[in-house]
Structure formats: structure tokens, C-alpha cells
Amino acid sequence: MQAVEPLVDQNSDPAAVPPLAGFTVGITAARRAEELGTMLERRGATVQHGPTLRIVPLADDTELLASTRALVARPPDITVATTGIGFRGWIEAAEGWGMGEDLLAALGSGTLLARGPKARGAIRASGLTDAWSPPSESSAEVLEYLLDAGVEGRRIAVQLHGEPLPDMVEALTLAGAEVVEVPVYRWVPPADLGPMDRLTDTVLAGGIDILAFTSAPAAASLLARAGERGVREELLTALRGPVLALCVGPVTAAPLEAVDVPTVQPQRSRLGAMVRALEAEAPARARRLPVAGHRLELRGHAVLVDGALRTVPPTGMALLRVLARRPGRVVSRAELLGTLPGGGDDEHAVETAVARLRAALGEPKLVQTVVKRGYRLALDPAAGPVPVGGHCVHGGAP
Template sequence: MSAPTTTEAQVPPLAGFTVGVTAARRAEELGTMLERRGACVQHGPALRIVPLADDAELEARTRDLIARPPDVTVATTGIGFRGWIEAADGWGMGEDLLAALSRGELLARGPKARGQIRASGLTEVWSPPSESSAEVLDHLLEEGVAGRRIAVQLHGEPLPDVVEALEMAGAEVVEVPVYRWVPPADLAPMDRLTDLVLGGGVDMLTFTSAPAAASLLARATERGLREELVAALRGPVLVVCVGPVTAAPLEAVDVPTLQPQRSRLGAMVRALEAEAPARARRLPVAGHRLELRGHAALVDGELKAVPPTGMALLRALARRPGRVVSRAELLRALPGGGDDEHAVETAMARLRSALGVPKLIQTVVKRGYRLALDPSAGPSPLGGHCVSGDER
């Protein structure tokens, strides 16, 4: 294979791939980042956020902490801590809450939480370099928590392991649900995204919160599709999570995930961008370089939009490059199936047209079709008389 051409180098790294976005918050930002890298983005929010000012549980916990200030407050997210203070301001308790928190120690799980603590006029005493809730827990247990009142700001879902460990060590833990995730009011977009995943229309699926992953699985269970969805996420679909907390509900059902080293949106997109080349299939065919991506192909580095039926045929041929694939087998590979082999001929003609180089695919008389794999790349077909790809 020769080095990439200038044209090839200019093809965006995610071009030809379809990426599903389950996020609600920052969904537009994530979608824009993916589209700039060439991806086709499918949105299906798997949750929505309950407005802080409408959350009676948060107001009750805030009043309790003002009345009995905590010895330690753990801020897990910047947006959550800021939202808590803003909600308290709306209830006329902002200054009282800040005064109560200032009487104890503040720990920040990461730099964004640390920044919001300082923006509120407070100062944290410690923050872990790993940005990990587990390291925050280890730090607290090492210091000793027996008899101490600890407020833990949640980041969208409970932290049962952290809370249980602190309580077993003798602490009184006050969970602060600064924002809560609930299923989306309109389930249709999430259902459509799930259906696309099951139908092979999504190459990569992204998650930015554990509740989104849990919500998608729960909805699939309601629809009787859980086993099929989990199977798809274990196999052809690459699952990308912003960090280990987000990945937990998926890894609990043995779904492998790709995660960046740092739990950041940009880092997640860069990790996906780096992984994408491994998802492509590259073959030397008829003196050209053919690369198969999710819903498109590259021929000598030039992106070719291929219709779904064409991609189905191309993938079937690429599973056994150079070998003859019968019309009957190709017919079974077509979306929707059917029993008319003429549909294969029609789809094949469109595929050749889309690729722009008809000789990439050869017709084998009375037998089927094959990719014209270069002789040095692998085995040639067994038997059958080939005619040029642009002959019928």
C-alpha cells in the first residue's frame, strides 16, 4: 500500500461514520465537535435535567445543611456546585449556604468543581490529581470520618459505594442532589436512536453521563429489546464514554467501552478520532486503495457516499475479499431481504456508480461477484470465469 495522498490526508477522520449522541446537556457542543471531524451525527437524548429551582428535595437538603453545617463538603462537578448556589440564591438562602459551607472543609473532585468553589468566594482544602471520586473517598477515609457530617454533592445519580463506605466508617452523610436526571419527556428520539443501533445504522455511540446509559438500557428493557441492544453494543457498535463513572452501567452488563485518559468532552472526541481508523477496512483492489467506513467508502483517499444497499453488498464482498460471493448470499445481505436476485444486480450497478471505479467489483459469470483483490494481497477466487467489472 502506498502512502496516503494529499486528498486522503484531507478526509476528516470521522467522515463516513455515523455517531450517536445520547447526551442532553452539551449535546449541541458534542455534535458540533463530531461534525467538524466529518461524522454524521444522530441525536437521541436519553434523559433530561430537572430544573434546580423546582427541586423540592434539594431545597430541603439545603435548609438542613444551613441549620446544621457540614464538617466536610465534597463538590463533584462545577456545574452542579454552581447550580446549587444559584438555586439557593433563588430561595433567598444563598449567603446562608455559603456561610454554612465555609465553616467546614471543602474538597473538589476536579478543576471545574474547584473553579466554582473559588468563584463562590470559598476555598477548597484538597483536590485529587486523578479527578476520581474513589480517590476523594480514600483521602477522607485516611483522614478519618467517624462522627463527622459530610455533604456529598451528587452529579446526576447516587454514589452508593462512596456513601456506604463513609457511613460504615462512622460518618453522617448528607447526599445533595443538585440536579437530577429523569427520562426525556419525548421518548421518540431515544427510541429512533436505539432502532438505528439495532439496524446497523450507528457505528459509534457516545455517553457523557451514567444516567444516560442506564436510561437507554431501561427503555430498551421496556420495549423488549434489551438483549438485542446489549449484543449490538458488545459487537459492531463502538461505545465511547467520557469516563469510568459514565461507563459503569454499561460495563456492569459486559459492554466494553472506549474512554479518554481525562474525563473531558474534548478528550473523548479525540479518543474517538484516534480509534476511528481501526474501525475501517482497507484493501488493495484492482490497483486502487479501497477503504470501507460505516456508511461510505474511500477510493484512493477520495470519500464516496454509498447508499445503504451498496454498503451492505460491499461489506459482504469484503468479508471474503477476492472470493466469489453468490447472488443468493448477497441478496440475504441486502436490507429487507427479498427473493428477487434482480435486486442484487440493480444494487450492484448503483454501488459501482457510487464508487466511480466499476472494475473494483468483478462479475463472475453464473456465480456472483467478487472484489478484484490485487494478487499480492491474498488468495484469488476458486474457479469461475471473470469478466471486467464494467461489463454485464
Template sequence: MTAAVTTPGVTAVPPLAGFTVGVTAARRAEELGTMLERRGAVVQQGPALRIVPLADDTELADATRGLIARPPDVTVATTGIGFRGWVEAADGWGIAEDLLAALGSGKLLARGPKARGAIRASGLVDAWSPASESSAEVLDHLLDMGVDGLRIAVQLHGEPLPDVVEALRMAGAEVVEVPVYRWLPPADLGPLDRLIDSVLCGGIDVLAFTSAPAAASLLARADERGVRGSMLDALRGPVLALCVGPVTAAPLEALDVPTLQPQRSRLGAMVRQLESELPARARRLPVAGHLLELRGHAVLVDGELRTVPPAGMALLRALARRPGRVVSRPELLRALPGGSGDEHAVETAMARLRGSLGRPKLVQTVVKRGYRLALDPGAGPGSAGGHCVHGAVR
């Protein structure tokens, strides 16, 4: 885990301070947002999905009654929350005891420790669980033991498992898919649309995904709005796609979107992975005797967090692309959000940027030419001052 940034005499800065994370989750979104905020991140919620309540899900009810009528030889529990919810929904329908008796008459496999705990909490006993918590390892175990002629119930975990189901059927099994919760588009598209807009205007540093359907739903909504291409460009470029695991990442990686994933598919592990890697991606520059670190919506100056307005950050990033070199006012004007055609907007935003940084000499004015970051001598190309020959610096 990355420690908070510290400088003598300066309050420690949380590892995710200055970064904005978009959360697309519906389930456990508040929990994920709280973990991110504790580490200093600004969180923007934009649920890409909504969950059909289990008790109202006729597809689950039909699958449950079918398994009671013809009990399975093997049941695969993939998530603890899903298995518990399934039993609770059956209890609401008055058939929980019948369901447990049907499942208990066969063999139960658990994909991981949480699913195993849910099985045992219901009074049943699991026969096997993989060390890897992997659906692929569960499939290999089933195929090794032989499934020809067996009736197998597979509790889905919010998304289909076509590879697992197809492989079992090809091996001769009768597979009953049990959708313990189903995803639908959000009833209120406003938060999702605002999140998409924030991504496209550069206001989001990280998009967090906890399910493959959330990624698919976000891209489907972007497509409906005619901005799918721009969204993919953002995810392939400045916006980091953070995924809880390989199943969630699969639809993004199929579109050549790079993803960041933890080794274990857990929310806590995902957040720890982010706090370990995201600060290391920040741009650091030695400027005017100070260390400048550019984060999403803020800057660290010698380890001190300085919040910068969006226009100021746009100017600062334009200057940092060519540190030490002069950037003209017309070029800086094009970098400003809002599409203003008045170069006076650059001067106004620059004055606010300098005020936000608290050290005006970090950005120098080059008379009649533009502005430059005052990169320390020897720090890199453009540091010797040769690019200011045609304009006095002040």
C-alpha cells in the same frame, strides 16, 4: 490525534468522515455533536434522559435547607457546573448567603479543578483537591483523615455515588447526599427510539455516553421495546460504546460491553480518543489497483471519500467478509436491508454501488455465480482467481 487522510491531488478527509455517531446525552449534547461534526462525523441525537431543572427540584431544596439548619463539617464538590448550579438555585430560593455561610463554616474538598474554580468563584476556599480528579481518591483522603462523627455533604454529579456514601457511613460519618440535578426518562421518546432503531439496523458506528444513567436509560427503553438482547449484541459487536470515563462505562462493562474511554474524563478528550482510534478500525483492502477503506456509511477510494447508499454498503460488507471470493446472489440478497425476495434487487443495488464507488472494476461480476471484490494478486486468500473457475469474470 489522527491526521486527516490525505492522498496527492485529493482533498483531505476529516478523521471521522464516513462514520455515524449516536449521542445519548441531554446536557451538553449540542457541544458534543458540534465537536464530532467538525471532525467529519454524521451525528444522530437521541437523548436518553432529561434533567430536572434545579430551581424546580424539591429534593435539592430540602437538602439545602437541612444543611443550613445543621451545617456540615465537610462538603465535597464533585463538579463545577453542579456546585455553581446549586448556589444559583439557592439564590433563586433566597437562601444563597445562608448556604454559603453554612458550607464555609466547615472544610470544602473539590474533586477537580472545575469544582475548585466554582468554590472559589462563590467566595469560599477549598482545603484540598486530588491530582487524579477521582472520587476514589477523595474517599481515600477522607478516610485517612478520619470521619467518625462528622457530618459530610456530598454533592452528586448527576448519578448516585453509592460506594463513596456507603464507605463514609461505614466509617461513622453522617452523609447528606446533595442531588444538584436529577435524571428522568425523556419526555419525548421519539428521538431515542429512532436512535435505537438505527443501532439495530446497522446505521450507527459509535454510541457516545456521557453519564451512567444515560446508558441505563437506553437499555431500559430497549427492554421496554423487547430489543434489549439485540442492543447488547450490537454493543458487544459492531457498535463501539464511547464513554467519557469509568463511572459512565461501569453499567455497560458490568454487562460485558467493551468500552472506549479517554484517560481524562472530558468531552474533548473523549472526542480526541475517538478520532485517534476509530479510523484505525476501518477495513482496508487493495482492490483492482486501488486502496479501498470501508467506513460506516462511506468508503475511501485512494483517500477520496465516496458516500454509499445503505444497500450498497450492505453488499460491500458482505463482499469484504470474503475478499476475492465469489459471493452468490442469494447470499447477497440476504444481506440487503428490507428483506426483499427478488434477486433483481441485488443487481439494482450493485449498479448503484459501482456508481457510488466511481470505479466499477472494483467489484467484478462472475457469470452465473455472483460477485467478488477484485482483490489484488498477493493481497491474501482468494487473490489468485482460483475461485472463479466455474464462471467467467467481467
């Protein structure tokens, strides 16, 4: 999935401007990426997809086959199902190996716990019955439940959800349980690293406003690959500053928060809830300025002028961000020249870029020429303190 521009009319009714119009979202997911991208594009976002991992097919996973054989031979006393898709895939893989009925019998002979409603639905769809599920859909609450009930001498199968659960496994083992880890699907680096590298490069170039993560391995893989390329610190700087890290839940956010990257998460770990959280967060991060009798709102790669969306080319946005850092104050041509691609020493290039910026904004008086000095945003002096959003996206210090 390449970057896709949303279909938004330049002169559309302000009330019809989608909440994510003007923002570019990078998607790191391998699974359900198209679904997430569609939800974002419907809300006006531009999307760039760079999967940071891929899933090993269940039927080809020798670790899962070994765990399944072990559990059929010695059924577990307790089975913890953490994801619906993982549990269903496990049963389907066992059926392909000719062990489907034997696995169901083995699991059914003990107690089944479901981490959430999707896992519960998968258990029941297989003809089995779950005994308990936490309201929080949290692995930590499942662990607490097991430890309170006592697990000494019990054989417990823990279905993993794409990554190890070392804290849970260690706690159960220390409490006297025998734990069998069931890797129903495993994440590995993508076969083609190109899209992931291009996504990282776009982040470093300032072309991504929000980076969306739907699994902890996706975040870990992106950071690991950035380390291999020697750009890990630059990527972390971007994620700690202008780029918003959007995560589907606390488990996904953990690898980022461990390296001091702030994240935004929904209350419920669902794709739809994540997108709704972004709808509320992204517009609040925009920079808002009263300029030349108009209301100017700077988003990632577009501007709202009096509520109407104006798409601005990257060079124009770069100039506008520099001007917006010191609204009302003159910025020299030499300083603006340094923001243009390729640099150079021809200040005439600044004049050309400013002319194009004015044309894109549709209101030439927003950017004022100060003869022999440079340019300024024509900030309204009577407007009082300059209102800003929660952050100046890609704008540096206000």
C-alpha cells in the same frame, strides 16, 4: 438534533478527508449535546441525537431544597463538591429560595474538598476556599483521602453529580460519618421518548457506528428503555459487536461494563479528549483491502478509494460488507439478494444494486462479475495477507 450529513466533497483531496468522515455517531446526552455534535461534525462524522434523559430544574427540586435547609440548620464539617456546574447551580438555587448567603456561611464554616478543577473553580467563584483536590479528579481518591484523615463523628455533605454515589456514602457511613447527600440535579427519562427510541432502532438496523455517552445515567436509561421495549439483548449484542461504545470516563462507562459491553475512554474525562480518542480509534476499526490495484477502506456508511471519500448508499454498503467478508471469493446472487431491503426473489435487483455500488465507488472494476455465479471483490492476489483494521465495522467476521 436529527442526523446531519457532513459537508465533504466526494472528490476531495485525500489529505483533506476528516478523520471521522464516513462514520455515524449517536449522541445520548441531554446536556452539551450540541457542543459534542459540533465537534464531531467538524471532524466529518454524521450525527444522530437521541437524548436518553433530561435534567430536573434545580429550583423545582424538592430534594435539593430539603438538603439545603438541613445543612443551613446544621452546617457540615466537610463538603465535597464533585462538579462545577452542580455546585454553581446549587448556590444559584439557594439564592432563588432566599438562602444563598446562609448556605455560603454554612459551607464556609467547614472544610471544602473539590473533586477536580471545575469544582474548585466554582467553589472559589462563590467566594469560598477549597482545602484539597485530587490530581486524578476521582471520587475514589476523595474517599480515600477522607478515610485516611478520619471521619468518625463528622457531618459530611456530598454533592452528587446526577446519580447516587452509594459506595462513597456507604463507606463514609461505616467509618462513622453522618452523610448528607445533596442532589444538585437529577436525571429522569426524557419527556419525549421518540428520539431515544429512534436512536436505538437505528443502532439495531446497523445505522450507527459509534454510540457516545457522557454520563452513567444516560447509559442506564438507554438500557432500561430498551428493556421496556423488549430489545435489550439485541442492543447489548450490537454494543458488544459492531457498535463502538464511547464514554467520557470510567464513571460513565460503569453501567455498560457491568453488562460486558467494552468501551473506549480518554485518559482525561473531557468532551474534547473523548473526541480525540475517537479520532484515533474509529479509523483503526475500518476494514482495509487491496482491490483491483486500488486501496479500499470500508467505514461505517462510506468508503475511501485510494484515500478519497466515496459516500455509498445503505444498500450498496450492505452489499459491499458481504463481499468484504470473503474478499476475492465469489458471493452468489441469492446470498446478496438476502441483504437487500425487502428481500424478494428477483435477482435482477442485485444487478441494479451492484451497478449503483460501482457508480458510487467510482471504480467499476472493484466489484467483478463472475458469469452465472455471482460477484466478487477483485482482490489483488499479489498483495499478500489482507490487511484489516482493529474491527470490521458492521462487517461481521472477516
